[in-house]
Amino acid sequence: MSFMQEMDSLNTVQQQAIELATTEESLNMIQMLMKGGWIMIPITFLLxxxxxxxxERYITIRKATKSDTGLMSHVKSNVMSGRLDAAISACRSSNSALGRMLQKGLSRVGRPIKDIEGAIENAGKLEVSKLEKNINILGIIAGIAPMMGFVGTIFGVIQIFREVEIAGGIDIGTVSGGLYVKMIASASGLTVGILAYIGYHALNMMVERLILRMETEAVEFIDLLDEPGA
Structure with missing residues (x-):
């Protein structure tokens, strides 16, 4: 066998060893998580x-942010030209939160500005409530998941000391090993809670940026209608 063939064989063996170690590590992680007890079932569900x-919310909010690009310029040009039907059609075809809000205002053109402002404000509140749908559930998960983890750990500790009482003595190895296993529940609950907390605030920041943009566009729209000759 040549030197190159020997090197290829060695590399193949090393690669197989790495893949086997990775598989075993993954299996060990799954098995370790399963040792967290019954509380791991609701924690996994919360995750x-x-x-x-x-x-789902991230995709929805991103879509709402991108779909109304350039809409205000189309609406402005059509309104300035006196083509309200074309402006309404542009809003309807955009199928976005801003489009529906502006469409509501355009449908009130001819009425007092206060009425148009009220219609736009109500439409904006409705669109914001749609964007914020289910986001609060992430906040609830962020609070519940760590508590579930602690509950699982406490039940595990109670079980350990019950076994110690039955055995009539303390085995440090058994106690420390049992605590190690039961702390998995706390670690898992905290991890899920942190992820949900980050997701909750990230989505809220996206919604707030979109709200600011919608409010800016709404003010520009009202100013456009309030201009002489509009």
Missing amino acids: FLALVIFF
């Missing part, structure tokens, strides 16, 4: 729920 809500 799944938090991920679903975060990604």
Whole structure:
């Protein structure tokens, strides 16, 4: 066998060893999490729920942010030209929060400015409530998940000391090993809580930026209608 062939064989063996070690490590992690007890079931469910809500809201808010790009300029040009139907059509075709808000204002053109402002404000509140849908659940998960982890750990500690009482003596190895296993529940609950907390505030920041943009566009729209000759 040549030197190059020997090196290839060695590299293959090393690669297989790395893959085997990685697989074993993954299995050990899963097995360790399963040792956290029955409390790991609701904690896992909370993690799944938090991920679903975060990604669904993230995609929705990002879509709402991108879909109204350039809408205000189209509406402004049509209003200045006296083509309200074209402006309403542009708002309707945008299918965005800003578009629906401006469409509500355009449908009130001809009425007092206060009425138009009220219609836009009400439409804006409705759109914001749609964007914020289910975000508060992330805040609830951020508070509940760590408490569930602590509950699991406390029940585990109670079980350990009950076994110690039955055995009639303290085995340091058994106690420390049991505590190590039961602390998995606390660590898992804290991890899920932190992730949900980060997701909750990240989504709220996105919504706040979108609200600021909508308010700016609404003020510009009202100023446009309030201009002489509009």
